[in-house]
Amino acid sequence: MCVLLVEDEPLIRELMSESLRDAGYEVIDVGNGADAQEVVSDPRKALTILVTDFHMPGHLDGSQLAAWVRAAFPGLPVVIASGRPEVFQSAWQHTLGYTLIRKPYRPSELVGVVRSLTG
Numbered sequence: 001m002c003v004l005l006v007e008d009e010p011l012i013r014e015l016m017s018e019s020l021r022d023a024g025y026e027v028i029d030v031g032n033g034a035d036a037q038e039v040v041s042d043p044r045k046a047l048t049i050l051v052t053d054f055h056m057p058g059h060l061d062g063s064q065l066a067a068w069v070r071a072a073f074p075g076l077p078v079v080i081a082s083g084r085p086e087v088f089q090s091a092w093q094h095t096l097g098y099t100l101i102r103k104p105y106r107p108s109e110l111v112g113v114v115r116s117l118t119g
Contacts, residue, residue, distance in 0.1 A: 001118050002045065005029040006036045006052040006065065007081075016051075019107030020114065033060025040069055047076060048118050051110065054082035066098060077117040081105065 003025045007013035010031070017029040028045065030036050033056055039045055050069050054062035066078045078096075080087070083103035101113055 001048040002026040002028065003114060004036060004039055004045075004047050004050050004052075006031070006033065006050070006056070006062070008032060008053060008056045016107060016110055019111055023111045023115070025114065032056055032058045033062070033065040034058055036060075036065055037068065040072060047073070049077045049079065049114055051079040051081065051114065054080050054087050055084070066096070070096065079110075079113055079117065081110075 003020050005013060005017055005020065005027055007016065007029065008031050013029050013031065017027045020027045028039050030039060036052070037060070040047065050066065052062040052065055056062060060068070062080050062082070066080060069076060070078065077099065079099045079101055081101045081103050087100065099113060099117060101110060
């Protein structure tokens, strides 16, 4: 199973990638939405789940990336991480079926969420 992890903070990205790998997942980690789009567009990559930060630098934030990925792969589970309360209060995550994880979170929490969504 392959996790695409999109996180702009290098230390968080490294820690979460390592935790997911230790749990048995293949992980592709990138630092922004544009790089994530390249991974998703590569037909050689068989992604199982997208985990993305909500607020990222560049022209594509986490919600825009999630919408773009869902348009291409409607059944792909999407996890969005944020520390901002307004993200959790918005209605879009419920209607689109995204799973939200509140920052800061422990690596074990992320592994648990990914495991629950990938069976």
